[in-house]
Amino acid sequence: MNLPFRYLPEGLQDADAVMRWCVEEPLWQHEHIQMFGRTVVVPRMVAWYGDAGVRYRYSGVQHCADGWPNPLWELKVELARLVDADWNFVLLNRYRDGRDWMGWHRDDEKAMNGVVASVSLGATRGFRLEVGDERYKLDLEHGSVVVFDGRLRHTLTRTRRPVGERFNLTFRCIDASAGHAHA
Numbered sequence: 001m002n003l004p005f006r007y008l009p010e011g012l013q014d015a016d017a018v019m020r021w022c023v024e025e026p027l028w029q030h031e032h033i034q035m036f037g038r039t040v041v042v043p044r045m046v047a048w049y050g051d052a053g054v055r056y057r058y059s060g061v062q063h064c065a066d067g068w069p070n071p072l073w074e075l076k077v078e079l080a081r082l083v084d085a086d087w088n089f090v091l092l093n094r095y096r097d098g099r100d101w102m103g104w105h106r107d108d109e110k111a112m113n114g115v116v117a118s119v120s121l122g123a124t125r126g127f128r129l130e131v132g133d134e135r136y137k138l139d140l141e142h143g144s145v146v147v148f149d150g151r152l153r154h155t156l157t158r159t160r161r162p163v164g165e166r167f168n169l170t171f172r173c174i175d176a177s178a179g180h181a182h183a
């Protein structure tokens with residue numbers, strides 16, 4: 001069967017070390033975005049890195065990258081070997097517990113090339129991907145990588161189950177020449 005994603009359950013060599021880094025180092029932010037004409041605080045925390053000067057704009061907010069700290073650079077190199085692709089930006093999401101989530105959406109900004117390599121660290125959480133009438137459900141485990149076309153509708157679901165913290169790192173390729181990628 002031809003699936004619209006590739007799931008590598010134990011894709012990463014040193015998931016524990018990257019997770020420790022995620023707890024300690026990034027400057028995690030509460031993000032405010034525009035939705036249906038209103039400003040809302042997103043139910044998770046975010047951070048981002050990438051090639052210096054690369055800008056990724058979504059939901060009315062500009063995100064400008066300023067380089068790759070280790071271990072993210074090493075992780076990017078590892079992923080490029082696993083999946084035959086390369087990225088110039090990574091968006092980090094921190095889901096503090098089961099109440100943090102991400103609603104159905106598409107990452108279909110003009111500047112974004114479709115292929116996303118999405119790394120999961122920490123608690124297992126439910127991910128859904130929709131292609132036409134089909135819905136696919138994946139439980140994303142610690143140290144896993146899922147590769148998919150970010151332009152497909154997808155969501156990270158909420159849960160009432162007591163779950164620990166989870167980090168998600170989506171490696172993306174932003175086209176710097178697409179007009180609206182720059183401020």
Ligand SMILES: O=C(O)CCC(=O)C(=O)O
Nearest residue numbers: 093102107154156168170
């Ligand atoms: O946390 C996840 O696994 C999903 C993240 C996501 O959908 C996104 O960053 O666009």
